[in-house]
Amino acid sequence: MKTAKALKRRDGVERFLDVYRDARLLPYSPSDSELMRALERCLGCGTCLAVCPVVGSAASHPYPGPRAVATSLSRSVPEFWTAAGVEGYCTTCLACQEACPGDVPVWRAVLMIRAKNFEQATREGREPLGRLKRFLVDFFAENRLAQAGRWGAALQGLAFRPTASGSMKARLTLPLGPLGNRLVPPLARRPLTEEFSAPVAGADPDGPRVAVFAGCLDNFCYTDTGRSLVEVLRRHAREVVVPATQVCCGAPALYSGDLETTRRLAALNGEVFAATGCDFVVTACATCGDVLTRDYPVLGPDSAAGATWLARRTRDIHVFLASEVELRPPARGPAGRGDLPAPGRTVVTVHDPCHLSRGQGVAEEVRVLLGAVPGAELREMADPRACCGGAGSFCLEHYDIAAAIRRDKIADIAATGAGLVVTGCPSCRLHISDGLEQAGTGRPVRHLVDLLAESYRGGPAGAGGGGDSLG
Ligand code: SF4
Numbered sequence: 001m002k003t004a005k006a007l008k009r010r011d012g013v014e015r016f017l018d019v020y021r022d023a024r025l026l027p028y029s030p031s032d033s034e035l036m037r038a039l040e041r042c043l044g045c046g047t048c049l050a051v052c053p054v055v056g057s058a059a060s061h062p063y064p065g066p067r068a069v070a071t072s073l074s075r076s077v078p079e080f081w082t083a084a085g086v087e088g089y090c091t092t093c094l095a096c097q098e099a100c101p102g103d104v105p106v107w108r109a110v111l112m113i114r115a116k117n118f119e120q121a122t123r124e125g126r127e128p129l130g131r132l133k134r135f136l137v138d139f140f141a142e143n144r145l146a147q148a149g150r151w152g153a154a155l156q157g158l159a160f161r162p163t164a165s166g167s168m169k170a171r172l173t174l175p176l177g178p179l180g181n182r183l184v185p186p187l188a189r190r191p192l193t194e195e196f197s198a199p200v201a202g203a204d205p206d207g208p209r210v211a212v213f214a215g216c217l218d219n220f221c222y223t224d225t226g227r228s229l230v231e232v233l234r235r236h237a238r239e240v241v242v243p244a245t246q247v248c249c250g251a252p253a254l255y256s257g258d259l260e261t262t263r264r265l266a267a268l269n270g271e272v273f274a275a276t277g278c279d280f281v282v283t284a285c286a287t288c289g290d291v292l293t294r295d296y297p298v299l300g301p302d303s304a305a306g307a308t309w310l311a312r313r314t315r316d317i318h319v320f321l322a323s324e325v326e327l328r329p330p331a332r333g334p335a336g337r338g339d340l341p342a343p344g345r346t347v348v349t350v351h352d353p354c355h356l357s358r359g360q361g362v363a364e365e366v367r368v369l370l371g372a373v374p375g376a377e378l379r380e381m382a383d384p385r386a387c388c389g390g391a392g393s394f395c396l397e398h399y400d401i402a403a404a405i406r407r408d409k410i411a412d413i414a415a416t417g418a419g420l421v422v423t424g425c426p427s428c429r430l431h432i433s434d435g436l437e438q439a440g441t442g443r444p445v446r447h448l449v450d451l452l453a454e455s456y457r458g459g460p461a462g463a464g465g466g467g468d469s470l471g
């Protein structure tokens with residue numbers, strides 16, 4: 001317990017720091033020093049500029065690129081504040097760090113700058129986020145998708161029609177500028193957490209007990225993937241639970257600089273999942289998995305011990321199936337060509353989400369598991385790890401840049417001739433589906449668990465797939 005004298009001294013220090021913060025002279029705290037030292041490793045070589053999707057996009061934008069973030073933007077105090085806003089153009093794809101000879105974590109610097117801008121704006125009584133970002137952060141943090149879904153699912157069909165990709169398209173162009181024709185995710189009548197309100201008995205009495213971290217998009221929109229996840233897990237576990245009181249992982253808040261909201265959500269999720277006492281927490285969302293495993297442990301003490309527990313137990317579904325259990329592959333036909341009905345084999349290509357391949361180092365597992373899906377034939381893109389430009393709310397705020405980044409991805413998919421795209425991130429699923437639709441080449445975009453679940457049920461890989469078919 002702190003003495004009155006210690007508290008008084010701390011208040012004095014805080015007041016002293018406030019003076020500097022108000023004069024915008026104090027952007028860095030002692031806890032930032034490790035990151036600042038990492039940024040000092042920058043050699044100014046410019047290798048990162050060649051791989052940054054925003055710099056390389058054909059869209060016009062004011063983003064100076066990762067080298068500028070690593071050097072002037074993050075080192076000079078006046079430049080730090082006057083450059084506020086430019087860091088919003090980073091998709092946090094991690095490509096620059098991967099290519100950098102000094103392993104400079106530019107994306108961490110970007111998140112730090114966003115957090116400082118958020119804090120400073122709040123201190124000055126300004127709204128720290130734009131209207132759209134504020135809406136999105138609150139929308140996800142307050143679980144408003146649950147409320148929207150109840151009436152939205154019923155009404156959505158009046159204004160939107162389903163597409164081949166599993167998303168929805170407006171029947172008439174909406175007065176939203178470039179976003180007027182954009183695909184939207186389908187709202188589910190019942191969230192996954194309600195559908196699986198009771199524990200599901202697993203097929204393996206010796207297997208682990210698994211809790212599902214659904215993530216907002218798979219919980220409220222792409223519940224087809226949520227159901228597939230439960231189905232696949234059930235075959236590899238002794239019990240599967242989908243905790244009803246889980247909340248958003250906090251990604252929209254974290255990527256907007258709102259650390260307080262992120263810590264609150266991390267603490268809530270930590271409590272909810274620790275109470276399940278499960279062996280593993282499994283998710284089918286690349287971004288949720290990345291936030292839970294890599295960001296929760298560094299959010300600071302306010303996020304509580306439960307968040308650390310959750311970080312240790314969380315596995316992306318590809319990792320869980322490839323490393324934590326023995327995969328029970330779907331049955332194959334006698335000729336080794338699978339049990340698929342006509343039209344036979346489906347050519348599949350894989351898009352590697354940034355937060356799965358670079359964030360969590362998961363890419364090979366997806367190919368290995370795809371090899372277990374009867375009838376699925378992998379045909380790789382030239383660059384399956386290239387960022388698609390989705391990046392959560394980035395593609396809503398900067399749709400023109402996101403669409404320009406995506407152009408190469410859509411061309412890369414088309415060149416494979418694949419009838420089905422597999423990706424481990426629902427946000428990539430939506431953005432790529434939109435790109436395929438805009439290009440007039442709509443086709444299913446699914447998660448690998450959808451293919452596995454359909455194969456277990458004896459259906460074709462990625463039912464409804466168009467494109468090449470090797471029958
Ligand atoms: S961040 Fe890395 S790749 Fe980019 S200029 Fe600096 S050293 Fe080179």
Ligand code: SF4
Pocket residue numbers: 051052053054055065066089090091092093094095096097106107
């Ligand atoms: S994380 Fe991606 S978008 Fe951001 S600066 Fe690095 S390469 Fe560019």
